[in-house]
Amino acid sequence: MRRCVLCFILGLFPGLLIADTGPLEIVLGAEPTPPYAFEEKGEVRGFYRELLTEVLRGSGYQLRLQIIPPRRSKAMLLSGEIDGVVGVERNFPGVEQAVNSQPLLNINLHAITRSDTGLSYQSISDLEGRVIGAVAGLGLDLRFPNLHFEFVSDAELNLRKLIYKRFDVFLEDPTIVRYLASNKSQEYANRYLVLNPPIDRLDVVVVMNRLGRYTQAKLDALNRGLQQFRKQPKLAELKQRWALVEEPTRIARQGSLAVVVHPSSATHKLTEAQVAAVFLGKGLSGAFQPIDLPDEDPLREQFYLKIANLSPQQVKAQWARLVFSGMATTQPKVIKSSEEALMKVAERPGSIAYVDGSQVNDRVKVVYWVP
Secondary structure, three states: OHHHHHHHHHHHOHHHOOOOOOOEEEEEEEOOEOOOEEEEOOEEEOHHHHHHHHHOOOOOEEEEEEEOOHHHHHHHHHHOOOOEEEEEOOOOOOOOOEEEOOOOEEEEEEEEEEOOOOOOOOOHHHHOOOEEEEEOOOOHHHHOOOOEEEEEOOHHHHHHHHHOOOOOEEEEOHHHHHHHHHHOOHHHOOOEEEEEEEEEEEEEEEEEEOOOOOHHHHHHHHHHHHHHHOOOOHHHHHHHHOOOOOOOOEOOOOOOEEEEEOOOOOOOOOOHHHHHHHHHOOOOOOOOEEEEOOOOOHHHHHHHHHHHOOOHHHHHHHHHHHHHHOOOOOOOEEOOOHHHHHHHHHHOOOEEEEEEHHHOEOOOEEEEEEO
């Protein structure tokens, strides 16, 4: 009889035997990097929180994201205080058991300088011999052993040191710099320039401890959610909401004309002689598809006089001889304006064009500035 009564009670109140463990959580830490992750009025906000909330929707896990001090991320990961760290992919020294999720997104690392430095920049080698500001923990000193870095804890300190002339250049994601300049202080506005080409391209991932509790299940949930969410239009909406998709950044005008290629090009720098060879059919055959401007465009006359001391008529005669002799290979395609040439190069890998230097943006790579 007592057994029947007990069974009846347990049937009515099963929670007496089953502890209420609450929802399953994935606890992640993120260093303060606005607009990706930051704290405002006691609440964690930013792109990472909104992205990961959507990624984990329907997975059975809830996200708990917290802002962590940069110097504590490794210790918190090892101790199990957090399941993972959201940020740029890195190798934590002494953490052989670290495992990364699929990339959340990719970011470009650029050289940032003051607007008044007049820094001549075409490739990473142009920064050698300078003191360069950078955020610690990204392994930049290992990737670029020839550069001299001064490491600090966050991007805002780098920007402040740049403005107050502690150094002339630092490396950072332009999205972070733009956010700081727009939201933190007016003293930053219009006092910096983003230089091209990018120094490096980095993956943003969730770094987890392979030996942590239920790590594999949590990692699988993250990766499945990322695969599904990448196909949804909401990802583009999130990027736009947090200003990760913006108008191209104008870069410093180093000369009246710039020779530009697609950002994916393996070529980082050309000499004047190489530029002349490309546009006059004398060399680098097949390496590029040159884009030219019409005869009446004053930039065309200026360009050929500068690189080869030839008039437009002499350039036409040069190509006529090559065509007649059967030696012409990749002839320039004529585009109606510098603006259109810039757009074509940004859209077509393998293209090369000369454009007005003041129009150059971060959708193309400058390989030569015409003095």
